[in-house]
Amino acid sequence: MEGEEDLICQSCGMPIKNRDDLGIEPDGKKSLDYCNYCYMRGKFIEPDLTLKDMIETCAKKYDQMGIMPYKQAIEINLQVIPELKRWKYNFK
Ligand SMILES: [Zn+2]
Numbered sequence: 562m563e564g565e566e567d568l569i570c571q572s573c574g575m576p577i578k579n580r581d582d583l584g585i586e587p588d589g590k591k592s593l594d595y596c597n598y599c600y601m602r603g604k605f606i607e608p609d610l611t612l613k614d615m616i617e618t619c620a621k622k623y624d625q626m627g628i629m630p631y632k633q634a635i636e637i638n639l640q641v642i643p644e645l646k647r648w649k650y651n652f653k
Contacts, residue, residue, distance in 0.1 A: 571646035572599035573619050574638065594646060605653070612648050 568577045570584075571594040577583055584592040584600030592600055599606060610618075619642065620634035628634070642648060 568593065569645075570594070570596035570599055572596070572605065572648075573615060574641045574645055575619070599647075605647070608653055612643060615648070616642050 569575065570577055573596060575596055575598070577596050580591060582596050582598075584595035584597045585602055586592050587603035594600075595605075616635060616638040619638050620631050623629050623634040624631040629637070646652065
């Protein structure tokens with residue numbers, strides 16, 4: 562993706578490095594806001610997920626993937642995730 566290296570999912574905060582990781586809009590186009598773990602065919606895959614759930618789920622994922630320890634991931638996610646579009650504007 563030219564010039565879009567800083568794209569992060571506006572739901573989970575994961576960097577989207579590959580076009581194949583982008584979510585899909587209802588018309589079949591790629592979403593430039595969300596990853597395909599969060600968003601498919603114009604809808605959130607887990608619409609009832611709360612902000613707290615997302616922060617904890619992502620921290621666990623970062624820990625499991627060896628990116629950073631759980632506690633550190635929680636601290637970062639607490640700052641990053643509430644600022645993402647899904648949570649900031651309370652999209653459903
Ligand atoms: Zn995501």
